[in-house]
Amino acid sequence: MQVILDRLRRNPAALARLLFASMMVNLLGIASSLYMIHILNRYVVYGVSSTLVTLTVGVLLAIAGEYAFRAMRLHLAAEISSDEDVRMSIGLYGLILTAPLDTLKRRPAEEIEAMVRNVDQEAQAFGAANIAAISDLPFVLFFLFIIFLLSQPLALVTLVVMLVLIFSGWRGQKRMAKPVQQWRGVATRTAALLATALRAAESVRHFRGKGLLIRRWTEVMEDSARIRHVIMGLSSAMTSMAQTIQAMGGVGIIAVGAVLVVEGRLDVGSLIGANILAGRALAPFGRMAFLAEAFKKAEFAMTAAQNFAKTVEAEPETGDSSERCHGHFSLRQVNVQWPGRPIPLFVSLSLNIPTGSICVVTGPNGSGKSTLLHVLAGLQQPTQGQVLLDGIEMRQRAPEWRRRHLGFLPQEPTFLAGTLRENFHAAAEGLTEEAIRHLLVTAGAARFVAEHPLGMDLQLSYDGREIPPGIRRRLALARALAQNGPVMLLDEPTVGLDREGTDAVYTLLITLAKTGKTLIIATHDSNIMKGASQIIDLAQQGAGS
Template sequence: MNELLRRLFRSKPLAVEIVIASLFVNILFLASPIFVIQILSRYIGYGFDGTLYTLTAGMLIALVLGMGFNVVRTKMCAAVSAEPDRQLQAAVLDALSQLKTAALDRIPQAKIQEVMAAPQTVQGAYEASRIASVLDMPFFVLFFLAVFFLSPVLAIVTLLAVIMTMIAGKMNMNRSRSVDSTMREVLVQHRGGVNSAIHGAETVRAYHGGSFLRSIWMGQVEKLAELRERIVVQKSWSLAIVQGLNSLLKVAIYAVGAKQVVMGELSVGSLIGASILSAKTLQISTSFMQSVLMMGKANDAMRMINEFIGLPREASGGTAMKQYSGRLEFKDVAIAFPGATGPLFESLNYSIEPGSVVGILGANGAGKTTLSKLVVGLLDPGRGQILADGVDLRQLAPEWWRRQIMYLPQEPTFLNGSYKENITLLNPDIDDAKLNEVVRLADLRRFLDSSATGMETFVKEGGHNLPLGIRKRLALARALVGQGRIAVFDEPTEGLDVEGAEAVFQVMNLLAKQGVTLFVVSRDPNIIKGFGSVIDLNSKPIPKVGVIQKKTAAPEQGASMKS
């Protein structure tokens, strides 16, 4: 209820208007039982047509006014949730784009998908009809008192039916939340398996993984089927109880009321009016419990959302230098991952001058990509500092720092958009001449010209369907658009053909001549020959750093790196 009150009183004037509209909607409903009572007691008793016309006209007016207030109230209730729903969706999307990479990497993809869908659960719980049903609940007293005014005995019968309905609703709510929680956990596991099958389609086929997946999926599917069956049974029982109590209430009202009519304690018109009022009382309480159940599910979704958006984020502000030279310094840098027996590396101390060509060497799993991500600012060191022109990266504005870097990851990924939109992310306003030069340097022109839509070709599934060599070229072009003072290339020639590798050599040679600091992870001998100094991560736990010996040195910095 706290969330409903928060939404409702965001605009106090609107809340007051909704309450007033609810008052009129419920008061105007009283016209129906009053009409029945008056028709049966006055018109049938006296037979005066003027009474019939007057009562009918009044009833029609009440119906029209009731419909009008209902429509107006529904629109206002919808307005109550419009902005909070938009803000909630925006908060989840902002968190997805701003959470620290390390925090996001610890969450299974299927769980993230569930979090992204959670705002729809919240929206469904706070839609206009749900809000209206909660606001109708206080008027339960109005209809109960109306029944009590006609017959205290029938009021007690009505109250008993309402209490039974609310007890049944509360029990159903508790069972439903337990089953829903288990259902979400199993669905996350199932979606994770499905995602692995989609991304590993070749593995499934080449290594006969279908039977392995099927054995896992069948267990999950059977569990999901069992849970769905339990939900169906719960819903059927809940519906049966509500319908049964509704029918039982009618039977009890007419049975007890008929006895009162025979005894002269109640008129026939009052009996029918009491039946209408008692049914309305039960309907209000039933709708209220259903809305509370939905809002309970929404609260679970909100807790999941709040946990997600409460994860560590990248800084939204920070320092932005007027000019960055390209100098980088590691001071006692160490990093370790949760669950590891020790640090990946530690006590890394090294100063890199602007325009240097620094190589990162190490075996698989030594931490080469991790070190690259530390430089880009995608990860934070567990200890120590990384300084750019003497300023700690954690004090710099992340958006500004990323614009100083030309980053080519080992496994490039893209957003669902056109090639042009992906390439120009760091500089959407780049002119066509510079963009064409970037495309030429990345050796993309032939590939783009082979497509009917060229740069406007749409990237699907994050580019996973594209060959690695094309993804590397697109990522190289994307990096070059930034025109930063430091280039971080992680295995830049991996997966490239001869022409693609040659393009990388030329780009690195050009950047070296321009005085850009090159920070390169590579096992390519032709690139290694161009390193001026290296950070050797094979040395554990403290990496070895220094200038390459003359016998293995490449041509002087800025020289050609051709194969």
């Protein structure tokens, strides 16, 4: 509910148009009550046919006008709803794309996926129809005023019923908060188990993971059914309570009105008209009770997204953009520690990597070779210390400048969901087909692409599982070369490659070294280590195991 009100406040011009349309809908809505009053008080008493015709034509015109303004209001509400949904979705996705990796990795990927999916799904609660229904709320007092003009006692009865409905709805919302929050936790667990079944299919099958996952899935589904039962019970109870209160209110209005009619203080036509107006005044509260579950789920989803946005900062788009990059790295007392890990990877790590050097980073598994390359690439910030590139702190460098000058091959290559051509164009704009083919030849991936039926139009998923691991690494190496920057950061460039692939990498490294590029390579490959001008053994540099 609060989210919808915030949306309306952020669009004052659209809100004004929406309220105008709602005002016309509610003004014209009085026509049916007035029609009933005049028919019973005039036509039935005097039987003048012209009166019947005039009143009937008038009320039909009012009903047609009300329909037109309802359609207009729905269109205006749709504009507000869709614009806000698109803006929030783009903003949230953009934040995920630009958030620092170390910040993003503090949350499980499944939790973030569930959060985005929940926001997208629960945005339906803030749809046009519901916004239009909420726009009727300010005019409840208008109907109450009209009833007051007809009969003060009936207005008092309507007001009491209205207050009872408001209290009932508020209490129901409070009771629904806890189970809806539990439902969000179940949704995250469901997403995690489903991701495991799909992304670790080989391990699930070969290492007998079926039994464990089925047990956990059963537990989650039982929790889901239990929580869903509680939520549905509360939602049904709120709806039933609202309907009961409205029905009792109708009885109260008729009962009190009947006494007033007998006493001569009210006529029958006014009683029936007041009853119709009371129904119009109470209808929005019944609608709110019906939507309580959807509103509460949407509120939690939006709150989770807003909290995520507050705790995650997007990387700055500005910074030092000096045209030249020489490739001279200096690390001064660098500490790196992953969130939740008691032992740091690096403690007071100081390095000097001169321009044009061939630096090999080695060390046991878990010593931080890949993390060091992430730090040098600016993808991860050190906990303490400084990382300087050509004498300038890496944090001061503009992200776009880093990407343009630093080629990077990750240990586990991933791709953008799209064609192979789109992946190269995203890495380096303006690449021609000939330039891409040259990169593929250099990385030893040209034959695979040439023999594939789709060629450069080959569709890649984010993890590239549709292509062999060795080919995947060659394609990632070709993409790393696309920037043609003075620095190459290569993480295990020969792992998973056959003899032909490793020979292509050796040849490439020799060529890059001759051109004066700074090569920083994480590897245990003895052939690469032989040609190194500098070897950094992280096992002897204060790195944690």
